[in-house]
Amino acid sequence: MISIVVPTLGRPSLAVLLDTLAGQVGELPDPEILLVDDRRESTGELSVPGALATYTKVLTGPGTGPAAARNLGWRAARSPWIVFLDDDVVPAADWCRRLLADLVVGDLVGGVQGGVRVPLPAHRRPTDWERVTAGLAEGDWITADMAYRRAALADAGGFDERFPRAYREDAELAHRVRRAGWELVRGGRSVTHPVRPESRWVSLRTQRGNADDALLRRLYGPYWRTDLRLPPGRRHRHVTVTASGALALVATGLRVATGGAPRTALGALATAGALGWLAGTAEFARARIAPGPRTPGEVATMLATSAVIPPLAVIHWLRGWWHSRGECPGAGS
Known part of the structure; x- marks a missing residue:
């Protein structure tokens, strides 16, 4: 049977x-x-x-x-x-x-x-x-x-x-x-x-899976991808790109709000952050556009979502990490 x-x-x-x-x-x-x-x-x-x-x-x-x-x-x-x-x-x-x-x-x-x-x-x-x-x-x-x-x-x-x-x-x-x-x-x-x-925005919705990855990290430690035979991800790159963008925004905001000597240092930080964000986003977009059909609609979607996915992935990861605090390995009920 x-x-x-x-x-x-x-x-x-x-x-x-x-x-x-x-x-x-x-x-x-x-x-x-x-x-x-x-x-x-x-x-x-x-x-x-x-x-x-x-x-x-x-x-x-x-x-x-x-x-x-x-x-x-x-x-x-x-x-x-x-x-x-x-x-x-x-x-x-x-x-x-x-x-x-x-x-x-x-x-x-x-x-x-x-x-x-x-x-x-x-x-x-x-x-x-x-x-x-x-x-x-x-x-x-x-x-x-x-x-x-x-x-x-x-x-x-x-x-x-x-x-x-x-x-x-x-x-x-x-x-x-x-x-x-x-x-x-x-x-x-x-x-x-x-x-x-x-939907053309499906790649944004699938980022919710990062919360599940955070749970796996809690349960199985830093080598969870190897243990579960899962392919490598882009989380570390997403974190770097998101941090660069955040640095650019914060430094720019502080530069506007302050005057005098600190403005030079803040300007340098803002520029470095913006360049890091731009380079990371461009690399991600290129990796997704190059093997595709490269139609105007697909290219536009890839450009837009490649800018949004890194911070969205980080947010979902952090949400999953927080919600899975105190979790222990084991099957569900």
Whole structure:
């Protein structure tokens, strides 16, 4: 028996996922599908294809994020293997058949990840948001398609519900599963993860994830990225750019408010801060613009957001650092 857990916000992509599963789920022995409706305010029942009705149960999630929704799902599941799928992926036509093969593993293997393919435009360079989404294809142990033994989830305590976003919660769980003595491997099945439409300002909203990074720093110390197998970030550069900008603003304000000899020193500080901010912002913008389509709209968006992201990232990090004071390692409730 295999259980498939799908936390969802009721997005249209869910229908595509369920239709794809409906055509092949019969290949699984005694399958079980648990949809966790995690919408804060229900706008109607989730639609389930008739071919899946026998296998599907809809659970009402707590509305506090995917970590809590997945915990609700796997704890309600009846199978020794739990497969987590995101509601915006499309399983390959042979996904169920390959899933069965993937789960024929040794007793020490606690999880098997499926491959993730992110289709990008063939006629132009990808935008910044498209490249961010494409990074999922290189991620380790992401729950876009991740199967875990129930025993491994129980040993690790499940997902840590202190992580409220679809960000880092899967990497953090995988770290605790490995720490509990289980092995994680990659399988042969795959899903497609289309790039969903987003606002041109989506990069500003995603900076909230810096608060989760601060929590990870609290829990796992200065080498948390290495321990959790996460790519290097730009936080130190963001701090430098933000500090330079703040120095320029403060020195300029003091220069205006004071007179006499100190004005020369304050002017030098203001100039140094402004140059540091300008150089850092320009480097960040260039790094985001160069690999992109370089259309006027994309360039304008990158310039504007590259100026705002560093201080916004620092603010979210500090907010997360403050809120996570006194936190200790361990799974959520």
